[in-house]
Amino acid sequence: MRVLTTRRFLQTAAVLVAGMLLGACGKKDAPPSESTAPAAATTATTAPPAEPARVLVVGTDAAYAPFESQNQSGEIVGFDIDIVRAIADKAGLQVKFVNTPWEGIFTTLDQGDRDLLVSAITITDERRQSMDFSDPYFNAQQLIAVKADSKISKFADLKKLKVGVQTGTTGDEAVSKLQGKTSTSIRRFESTPLALQELEAGGVDAVVADNGVVENYVANNAAAKFKSVADPAAFASEQYGIAVKKGNTELLEKINKALAEIRADGSYDRIYATYFGTPQAATPAASAASR
Template sequence: MNKRYTLGMLTLVAAITLSGCGAKKANDAEGAANGGNNGAANSSNESNATSGSGADDTTYLFASDGSYAPMEYMDKDVLKGFDIDFLDAVMKEAGLKYEVRNVAWDAMLESVKQGKEYQAGISSISITDERKQTYDFSAPYFESTNVILVKEDSDIKSASDLKGKKVAVQGGTTADILMTKIIGEGNTDLKKFDSNAVALLELDQGGADAVVADIAIVRDYIKNNPDKKLKEVLDNTNFTPEYYGIAYPKDSGLKAKLDPAIKAVIENGKYAEIYKKWFNEEPDTTHLTETE
């Protein structure tokens, strides 16, 4: 989280205001919708905790690229979304104070890596072996997968059918990595954009035959744009599950404070409550409790 970024355009950006899943980049054109790098911070005061870390009076600063609805997005000057609600529940469970701010994807990752201004990033960041070389990750808190978005009359049934087609992705995401392997490095049929919002616009305007992106983003876009007559295509062979985690600088002590809280939030029913709020269905947390 793998892994963000006229009335019609505002509807598009609000519906998928995206960052990703996997690795995402911010879209400068969406600065107003994303709140730039100066989006208002949500904060949480210390609360009674069942898995708290004692007398820690630090206010931890989190970064999130608010361009990936419904996971994280800007509503005027306030960050909202599944990740934001989940983080609030975790920090309350841990009994820790925090703030979360809207920060462009690349700047977010770099700042978290340095560990100076921001102590962590939560932004639909997929846990990958490559990223583990640079960051520590929390226990996984969300299972995702990439899916294909096409027009309802499309005959595309799998990722293999995308060869020879124009495919739009957000550059630097797991969708980009997967489709590069399938279509081929340097293939101009793979159209890479700064955000999923622009990739989706490319499909809408006929410049692409398909978009590949995280399932939550695709489903949210279909739900909010019924007039566009779109459908998702699942491909469990080429697109395997991936897991989002909170990213920390290497050797961060915050991981040890939050992993027990994440486990508690998943097990005590709060996670399911948040999940149902944003996705209107019960979560399957089996792999979250099994995966580390």
């Protein structure tokens, strides 16, 4: 058995330590790998994700066929709806229609709950003080709806009769001027169809409302046995416009540009013919009346 002396042990240990030191001195540092490179440059050049296009909320009183109403599925449909969809497509806008009661509809625009309104809204000087309107897109006039055997032939005949109107509309204003605003013979309803149903039930002698609505109701409710009476001398011509919040010129310009384009390419006429037959003549300047 061989014995390792203290001296021999120290000599051996010294050799081993010296070898380790020489090995450490001769070792080269490995170059940094690509994964250790700073990531800041890549982050700085990456474009942020595009924000989704904002959906514009369109307020409409969906109880005014054929301009706006709800079908059996609850979907809002009508002439106004198709016109705004066509305008939105041309302008590259996204829209969502929300059923909004006529009473209070303008407040929703002023408060920012709606971005625009389309609801057979007549352009008036009074309304222009609190909102902005697009170029006119529809000509309208008031008509008198009566039962087929009625002797009523002109607006003046309604002076002492019970007349149904939708609250806050041109019909309401016209009959209020004829009979007096506080007349107990004026029956005001939340919608024109409700007023026409009251006429069918015998609760009123006549209903005054926009021509498009009256004609649509007469044509689609033959059992009611109604007829319409026109009196151009008594009712001024009206024009409908799309309403936006006062001062929203950017949106208004887009709407007007797209409205001109759908007139030019025939889209407007095709939509009009779907609901009213023969395309409407060019819309003149707006008058001072109201739905």
